[in-house]
Amino acid sequence: MSRYTAVTDADLGEMLATIGVGSVDELFADVPAGLRVEGTLALDDGLSEQEVYGELAALAQRNLSTDEQITFLGAGMYDSYVPALVDSITARAEFLTPYTPYQPEVSQGGLQAMFEYQTAICELTGLPVANASVYEGPSAVAAAGYLAKLHNGRSRFLVSAGVHPHAVQSLATLAHGWGMTVEVVDLRDGVTSVEALRQAGLDEDVSAVIVGQPNFLGAVERLAPIVDVAHRSGALVVCAADPVSLGLLQAPGAQGVDVVVGEGQTLGNHLNFGGPSFGFFAVTEELIRRLPGRLVGQTRDAEGKRGYVLTLQTREQHIRREKATSNICTAQALNALAGVIYLSWLGRQGLVELAELLAQRTAYARERLVAIPGVTPVHQQPVVREFAIRIDGDMDAVLARCRAAGINPGYRYAEDCLLVAITEKRTRAQIDLLADTIAEALA
Amino acid sequence: MSDQLTAPRSRWFIEAADDELTIFERSREGRRAFTAPRLDVPERPLDELIPAELRRPEVARLPEVSEPEIVRHYTRLSKRNFDLDTGFYPLGSCTMKHNPKLHERIAGLPGNADLHPLQAVEDAQGALELMWRLQHSLGEIAGLPHVSLQPSAGSHGELTGVLITRAYHEANGDRRTKVLTPDTAHGTNPATVTMAGYELVKIGTDAHGNVDIDDLRRHVDTDVACLMLTNPSTLGLFERHIEEIAKVVHDVGATLYYDGANLNAIMGICRPGDMGFDIVHFNLHKSFTQPHGGGGPGAGPIAVAEHMEPFLPRPQVVRREDGSFDLDHDRPRSIGRMRGFQGNYGVFVRSYAYIRSLGAAGLREASEVAVLNANYLLARLRREGVLEYLPAAYDRICMHEFVLSGAVMKRELGIRTLDLAKRLLDHGVHPPTVYFPLIVDEALMVEPTETETRETLDHFAAVVAEILREAATDPEIARTAPHTAPVRRLDEAGAARHPVVRQPL
Known part of the structure; x- marks a missing residue:
C-alpha cells in the first residue's frame, strides 16, 4: 500500500465482495488483453518522503537561484521581492486545493478574491472588464489575437518588434491554424512608429495592431498615435503591458487601447523558472462577450446577500463548445490571487x-x-x-x-x-x- | 420545513458581521502595508525620466489597507471556500486526489522558486534534468516516446496536439479540414478544434456507452485530420473497441488524439500509445497531484509518436552527449512556441516528486485503487437503494468514475440533480460534477479517486441515501439548499443579465 492510499487487505476483500468481483483485475476486464502492460512500467521504484526530498533538493541545489547571484x-x-504575506496566504489549503469554483455557495472566498483581482486589473489597465486570469504573458497575446480574429475576421496581424519575442512566436503558432499572417514591424529609435506601421500596410485587412508597454527594449511607447491610426483602419489595438510600470504610465485603456494583456509574475509571484505565473487580460465593454476564460460577476443569494458567481459562461467551452471564445479552462487562479494580495500590499x-x-x-x-x-x-x-x-x-x-x-x-x-x-x-x-x-x- | 433538518451539521466556515466587505471597501485613505526600500541613488525630477504626458494623471485606485487587515481579509475569505484538505471532493473528470505537502516544500526551495527562466543553462542543470526526467517518465506512462512539457493546461495541450496534427498533415502535403470528437467529449475538445482552425464533426455514442463505430465509419474520410478521444470516456467507461477505432482512423491517414483527463484510471495498466494513440496530453493537476489552486495553475504536457516528434514546440529539453542538459531551439519543423519560456516548471517539480514517490508499482496501484474505489462506491450506492432513483447511465463495471442520471429522482421525488448537489453541501461533501456529459439526462459524475478511505465512501453513500429519504418527505429542503453554506443559492441568471464584473470605485 502506498502512503497516499488506504486499502488494507481486509478492506480489499470486503470491497471486492461488495462489488461482486473476485479480484481487482476483473475490474479491468474491458481492457483488451493485448493492451495490458506486462509487468511494470520502466520507471524507478518509489521512494520514501525523506528520500524524495533528498533527491529533489539535490537537483535544486544545481540551479543558481536569485539568492545566489x-x-x-x-x-x-x-x-521582484515577494512579500511574506503572499506566500503565507496562498499556501492556505482553502486557496491551494479547491477546484475551479463550480459550486459558488462554497467557493465565495475564491470568487470574491477573483472579483477583487479583476477590479485591480481594471484599475491598472484603464479598461472596464478583466477576466480571472489566463496562462501567462506571451500566450495572452496569442489569446488576444484570437479575440481580434473572432471580432473582425480579418487576415493580418501587425506586431511591433517591441512585443516580447515569445509572444510574437506564440501568436504566430496559433495564427497559422487560422490562416492568418503575423507581420513584425521594426522599431525606430527603440519604439513603434506610426510611419512604419503605415508602410507595413495598415489597411482594412489588419485585424489587430499589437504593441508592448514598455516594450521589449524597455522603452515607453506613445500609444495614442498608434491607437489613432489603427482605429482609422478598423483594427483593434492590443497592448502587452508590464503591470508595475502601469503604476506610473498612462493607462493603455485611457488612451483607447482595446485589449490590454500582460505577464503578472512581477506581482507577487516567484520566478519558478518561468511558471506558474499568470497572464492578465482586460478589454473594453464592447468586447466583453468575446472575452476568453473565467469571469466573476457579483450577484445576490436567495436571501438578498451579496455573492459572486462565474458569469457570462455562454462564452466558454463547457457551455458553448465549438462556438466558444476560447478553449481555456484551467487558468492560473492561485497566481492571480497572489497578484491581488500583492497589489493590496502595495496599495494606492x-x-x-x-x-x-x-x-x-x-x-x-x-x-x-x-x-x-x-x-x-x-x-x-x-x-x-x-x-x-x-x-x-x-x-x-x-x-x-x-x-x-x-x-x-x-x-x-x-x-x-x-x-x-x-x-x-x-x-x-x-x-x-x-x-x-x-x-x-x-x- | 423542520429546523432540525436544515440545521447546520458542521460549520466549516466562521462568519463575521463584515465578511461581505471587499478589500476595496476596507480601504481608508492613508493606510498602507508597503514600505519602499530607501532611495539610494541621486533623485532626479520625474519629468526628466518620463515626460508628464506619458505618465498617468491619476493614481490607480488600489486599496489602502494595513498588513494586518490584508492578512485577516484573505484569511477570512479562505474560510468561505470548501477545499480538498477539508473534505471529500468527488468531482468527476477532475481527479481531486490528495496533494502531498512534500511537493510544496520542494517547489518552494530557492533553486526552484527563485530561478530565472533565462538563467544560463549551465546554471539551471538541476531544473533541466528534472524536466528531462519528467519527460521520460511521462513518455513511459503514455507509451509514446517524445514529450513536450510546454503547454500550460489540458486545453493548451489539446491545442498544441491538434496544431501538431496540422503540421504533420501539411508536411505530407495533405490539407485536411475536419476533426472528430464523440458527443461525450469535454467542452475543451470542440473548442480546441475550432481554435486550431478545423471544422468539428460529432460522433455518436452506442447503447453501451462506447463510441458508435458505425457512426465513426460514416464520418471518416481523407478530409479528417484527427479523432480526439478520452479513454476511459467521460462516461467512466473503457472503450472496448479502441483498437478497431484506431484502425479506422489510421486507415484514412488521420491521427488519434488522447485527452488525458481520465488517465488516472489506467496508469501502469495500459498505455495510450499501445492503444494506437499518436498524441496524448496529461493534466498534471489531475493525475499528478498539482494542487488545483481554485482554477489553476496546471500543466498540460503532451507525448507524441515518432512521426510527430519534429513538430513538437520549441524549445525542447534535451540531454547532450556529455550528459549535460540543454534547451534545443533548433527545431526547424516545430509548430513554434505555445507560450513564454519553458512552461509551468513549478508544476513539473510537484508532478515529478509524485512520480518519484510512487514509482512504477505505486502508479499502477493508484489507478487500481481509483477504479476499485469508484466501483465500490457505485456498489454501496446500489446497496443503499440510491440507484433506484439515480440509475447508472450505463450499467457496467466502471473505471475511475461513473455517471448517474437523476431523471428518475426528478420525476419521483421532485428534486433535480442540482438540488441534490446543493444539499450535499450541507453535509460537508463537495458535489460530483453535474449536468455533464451532456448526453445523460440530469447527469451526476462521481470520481472518488484512490486517496479516499472506504469510510469516506461509505459516508458519501449514506449521505446521498439520506438526502433522497428526506426529499421523499420534504423535497423543499433540497430545493432550497444549501442552508449552511456562507451564502444561499445564488442568482446566476441575474449575474449574467446585468454583469457587474468589477467593484465600482
Whole structure:
C-alpha cells in the first residue's frame, strides 16, 4: 500500500465482495488483453518522503537561484521581492486545493478574491472588464489575437518588434491554424512608429495592431498615435503591458487601447523558472462577450446577500463548445490571487512609490553603464525598469567577468546587446558593482 | 420545513458581521502595508525620466489597507471556500486526489522558486534534468516516446496536439479540414478544434456507452485530420473497441488524439500509445497531484509518436552527449512556441516528486485503487437503494468514475440533480460534477479517486441515501439548499443579465 492510499487487505476483500468481483483485475476486464502492460512500467521504484526530498533538493541545489547571484535578468520576468504575506496566504489549503469554483455557495472566498483581482486589473489597465486570469504573458497575446480574429475576421496581424519575442512566436503558432499572417514591424529609435506601421500596410485587412508597454527594449511607447491610426483602419489595438510600470504610465485603456494583456509574475509571484505565473487580460465593454476564460460577476443569494458567481459562461467551452471564445479552462487562479494580495500590499501609494523607485534606479543604472567606454544605449527613449545597451567589445569577456563577480548582467537578446532589468532588490551598490565589472572587462 | 433538518451539521466556515466587505471597501485613505526600500541613488525630477504626458494623471485606485487587515481579509475569505484538505471532493473528470505537502516544500526551495527562466543553462542543470526526467517518465506512462512539457493546461495541450496534427498533415502535403470528437467529449475538445482552425464533426455514442463505430465509419474520410478521444470516456467507461477505432482512423491517414483527463484510471495498466494513440496530453493537476489552486495553475504536457516528434514546440529539453542538459531551439519543423519560456516548471517539480514517490508499482496501484474505489462506491450506492432513483447511465463495471442520471429522482421525488448537489453541501461533501456529459439526462459524475478511505465512501453513500429519504418527505429542503453554506443559492441568471464584473470605485 502506498502512503497516499488506504486499502488494507481486509478492506480489499470486503470491497471486492461488495462489488461482486473476485479480484481487482476483473475490474479491468474491458481492457483488451493485448493492451495490458506486462509487468511494470520502466520507471524507478518509489521512494520514501525523506528520500524524495533528498533527491529533489539535490537537483535544486544545481540551479543558481536569485539568492545566489546578483541578477539583472528580466525580459518578461523579474527578480521582484515577494512579500511574506503572499506566500503565507496562498499556501492556505482553502486557496491551494479547491477546484475551479463550480459550486459558488462554497467557493465565495475564491470568487470574491477573483472579483477583487479583476477590479485591480481594471484599475491598472484603464479598461472596464478583466477576466480571472489566463496562462501567462506571451500566450495572452496569442489569446488576444484570437479575440481580434473572432471580432473582425480579418487576415493580418501587425506586431511591433517591441512585443516580447515569445509572444510574437506564440501568436504566430496559433495564427497559422487560422490562416492568418503575423507581420513584425521594426522599431525606430527603440519604439513603434506610426510611419512604419503605415508602410507595413495598415489597411482594412489588419485585424489587430499589437504593441508592448514598455516594450521589449524597455522603452515607453506613445500609444495614442498608434491607437489613432489603427482605429482609422478598423483594427483593434492590443497592448502587452508590464503591470508595475502601469503604476506610473498612462493607462493603455485611457488612451483607447482595446485589449490590454500582460505577464503578472512581477506581482507577487516567484520566478519558478518561468511558471506558474499568470497572464492578465482586460478589454473594453464592447468586447466583453468575446472575452476568453473565467469571469466573476457579483450577484445576490436567495436571501438578498451579496455573492459572486462565474458569469457570462455562454462564452466558454463547457457551455458553448465549438462556438466558444476560447478553449481555456484551467487558468492560473492561485497566481492571480497572489497578484491581488500583492497589489493590496502595495496599495494606492505604494504602487507609485515602487514604480518611481524602479524608474530612479533604472535611470541611475543606465547612466552609469552608458558612461562606460564601449557601452552605448540601444535607444534614447524613456524607460521604467529595463533598458537595452550595446557592447562594442568582447561580450563573452563581459559575461565571464560578471559571472566571476557573482553577477548576471542581463539578457543577451542579440549578439552584442544586453537587456538590463532593475528591480527593487537591486541596490545602488549592486548597480555600481555591475558598472565597475563591465568597465573592467572592456578596459 | 423542520429546523432540525436544515440545521447546520458542521460549520466549516466562521462568519463575521463584515465578511461581505471587499478589500476595496476596507480601504481608508492613508493606510498602507508597503514600505519602499530607501532611495539610494541621486533623485532626479520625474519629468526628466518620463515626460508628464506619458505618465498617468491619476493614481490607480488600489486599496489602502494595513498588513494586518490584508492578512485577516484573505484569511477570512479562505474560510468561505470548501477545499480538498477539508473534505471529500468527488468531482468527476477532475481527479481531486490528495496533494502531498512534500511537493510544496520542494517547489518552494530557492533553486526552484527563485530561478530565472533565462538563467544560463549551465546554471539551471538541476531544473533541466528534472524536466528531462519528467519527460521520460511521462513518455513511459503514455507509451509514446517524445514529450513536450510546454503547454500550460489540458486545453493548451489539446491545442498544441491538434496544431501538431496540422503540421504533420501539411508536411505530407495533405490539407485536411475536419476533426472528430464523440458527443461525450469535454467542452475543451470542440473548442480546441475550432481554435486550431478545423471544422468539428460529432460522433455518436452506442447503447453501451462506447463510441458508435458505425457512426465513426460514416464520418471518416481523407478530409479528417484527427479523432480526439478520452479513454476511459467521460462516461467512466473503457472503450472496448479502441483498437478497431484506431484502425479506422489510421486507415484514412488521420491521427488519434488522447485527452488525458481520465488517465488516472489506467496508469501502469495500459498505455495510450499501445492503444494506437499518436498524441496524448496529461493534466498534471489531475493525475499528478498539482494542487488545483481554485482554477489553476496546471500543466498540460503532451507525448507524441515518432512521426510527430519534429513538430513538437520549441524549445525542447534535451540531454547532450556529455550528459549535460540543454534547451534545443533548433527545431526547424516545430509548430513554434505555445507560450513564454519553458512552461509551468513549478508544476513539473510537484508532478515529478509524485512520480518519484510512487514509482512504477505505486502508479499502477493508484489507478487500481481509483477504479476499485469508484466501483465500490457505485456498489454501496446500489446497496443503499440510491440507484433506484439515480440509475447508472450505463450499467457496467466502471473505471475511475461513473455517471448517474437523476431523471428518475426528478420525476419521483421532485428534486433535480442540482438540488441534490446543493444539499450535499450541507453535509460537508463537495458535489460530483453535474449536468455533464451532456448526453445523460440530469447527469451526476462521481470520481472518488484512490486517496479516499472506504469510510469516506461509505459516508458519501449514506449521505446521498439520506438526502433522497428526506426529499421523499420534504423535497423543499433540497430545493432550497444549501442552508449552511456562507451564502444561499445564488442568482446566476441575474449575474449574467446585468454583469457587474468589477467593484465600482
